[in-house]
Amino acid sequence: MLAITPHPRERRGSFAEPSFFRKRLASFRRFARTAPDWITAVFSTRRPLLVHIIPMRRCNLACTYCNEYDNFSKPVPLEVMKQRIDQLAKLGTVMVGVSGGEPLMHPNLDEIIRHVIKRGMLIGMLTNGYLLTEERILRLNRAGLEFLQISIDNVDPDDVSKKSLKVLRGKLVLLSRFAEFGVNINTVVGAGVDHPEDAIEIATVASGLGFSTSVGIVHDGDGNLQPLSEEEQRVYRAVKKIGKKGFGWLNKFEDNLAEGKVNKWRCRAGARYLYIDEDGLVHYCSQQRGYPAVPLESYTKEDIRREYLTEKSCAPHCTVACVQRISYIDGWRSPQTLGSRVPASGKLEAAE
Numbered sequence: 001m002l003a004i005t006p007h008p009r010e011r012r013g014s015f016a017e018p019s020f021f022r023k024r025l026a027s028f029r030r031f032a033r034t035a036p037d038w039i040t041a042v043f044s045t046r047r048p049l050l051v052h053i054i055p056m057r058r059c060n061l062a063c064t065y066c067n068e069y070d071n072f073s074k075p076v077p078l079e080v081m082k083q084r085i086d087q088l089a090k091l092g093t094v095m096v097g098v099s100g101g102e103p104l105m106h107p108n109l110d111e112i113i114r115h116v117i118k119r120g121m122l123i124g125m126l127t128n129g130y131l132l133t134e135e136r137i138l139r140l141n142r143a144g145l146e147f148l149q150i151s152i153d154n155v156d157p158d159d160v161s162k163k164s165l166k167v168l169r170g171k172l173v174l175l176s177r178f179a180e181f182g183v184n185i186n187t188v189v190g191a192g193v194d195h196p197e198d199a200i201e202i203a204t205v206a207s208g209l210g211f212s213t214s215v216g217i218v219h220d221g222d223g224n225l226q227p228l229s230e231e232e233q234r235v236y237r238a239v240k241k242i243g244k245k246g247f248g249w250l251n252k253f254e255d256n257l258a259e260g261k262v263n264k265w266r267c268r269a270g271a272r273y274l275y276i277d278e279d280g281l282v283h284y285c286s287q288q289r290g291y292p293a294v295p296l297e298s299y300t301k302e303d304i305r306r307e308y309l310t311e312k313s314c315a316p317h318c319t320v321a322c323v324q325r326i327s328y329i330d331g332w333r334s335p336q337t338l339g340s341r342v343p344a345s346g347k348l349e350a351a352e
Contacts, residue, residue, distance in 0.1 A: 047092035207243030270307025
């Protein structure tokens with residue numbers, strides 16, 4: 001009788017599973033390839049450390065608190081994306097995060113990932129996870145994706161968000177089995193979240209599958225921060241204690257926001273962190289579209305230096321964790337001597 005041998009990927013938890021070794025080898029290669037760049041970039045303040053770039057503003061979901069999507073935009077052409085990536089490499093960018101909208105909807109996402117790696121930069125992705133399948137995860141492995149984050153907002157989908165554990169649990173299991181890249185599961189408390197206690201279950205499940213976890217304070221649909229209730233603060237503190245945290249230890253900003261306190265810090269958006277929209281314009285971040293709104297192809301080291309030294313009046317109530325963490329590296333030096341270009345309301349006007 002012919003013996004049927006299980007596929008190696010079915011040997012879950014076994015040292016014989018190929019992905020066990022590939023994940024660790026990939027992690028070592030990431031460190032070896034990029035450690036010199038990170039070290040150099042820490043001391044060279046005219047290099048962006050992290051850039052979020054949008055290849056696809058269209059999204060397959062419509063979460064009510066989100067202002068970063070539409071339901072009609074076409075994907076940015078591959079050649080245009082490659083040109084933008086080339087410009088980021090010229091600026092000395094260390095890491096590129098592909099975001100959206102929903103980047104998995106872009107028909108040439110694998111080629112975009114490969115081009116980032118070809119230009120010597122780290123590559124990560126933010127996704128809602130809905131379009132992940134075993135085959136798609138294996139393609140991302142082959143393309144060379146190095147980091148992925150999914151935000152899950154609730155246990156059961158509701159009118160605010162469809163990014164639920166009920167829908168995405170199977171996707172998380174697939175990632176735990178097949179992904180050779182790092183995975184972080186982010187959950188949220190704050191505006192529009194009806195069941196904040198869901199965050200504890202989400203973080204527990206994610207940690208049990210071996211992923212790092214993080215928790216964010218969500219803004220409303222206008223990008224504004226709403227103070228956390230006493231129950232939301234309790235949940236926030238509980239989630240912070242669950243699982244491994246990746247770079248979460250760098251962010252003390254949200255602790256203050258959770259308690260209704262403001263933060264005093266030097267936001268380096270426009271310099272150490274860039275947000276490149278689907279039209280190729282550079283903005284401070286997803287919540288402050290409108291300035292400097294300079295085309296990426298004409299963005300220079302002088303622009304980076306100016307924004308590095310420019311104070312942002314929106315910083316005390318900022319909820320954009322990635323900007324906070326990147327700016328943390330430079331918090332001890334270079335006082336910002338240029339006045340804020342952000343209106344007192346904290347919201348930027350559209351560029352003329």
